[in-house]
Amino acid sequence: MGGALTRYRVIAWIVGVALAVLVLIGMPLKYGFDNPTVVAVVGTAHGWLYMLYLAATFDLSRRADWPLKRMLLVMLAGTVPFVSFYAERRVTHWLAPEQPRTPEPVAG
Structure with a gap:
């Protein structure tokens, strides 16, 4: 399951960044400055990447x-x-193996 989790984590970040760019940069450029270029490019990319996100999520689930x-x-x-x-972060927390914690040395 480690490979499926890694694939999910990578695509989740890519989709998240693409959506943030679309909303924070593309939409203001399109509606505030009448420049739809970023929305056209990043919006299309986000749509295709979201399909990969769905497949990775389905596989992991x-x-x-x-x-x-x-x-x-x-x-x-x-x-x-x-x-x-x-x-x-939540999915990683649910599925990542518990790491043994070593106690911090006490200064004495």
Whole structure:
């Protein structure tokens, strides 16, 4: 499942960055300065990347045996700006193996 988690994490960040660029840069340029270039390019790229995000999420959810509701909520995270970053952290927390914690040395 490690490969599926890594693929999901990478595409979640890429989709999140593309959506942030689209909303924070592209939309103001389009509607404030009548320049739709960024929206046309990044919007199209985000659409294709979101399809990869859906496939990676579906693959990971099947491997992790998630309930349908969790899978759908994680899939929707790629449609709201910045939520894919939050979802990626939550998914990583759910699925990453527990790391043994070593105690910090005490200064004495």
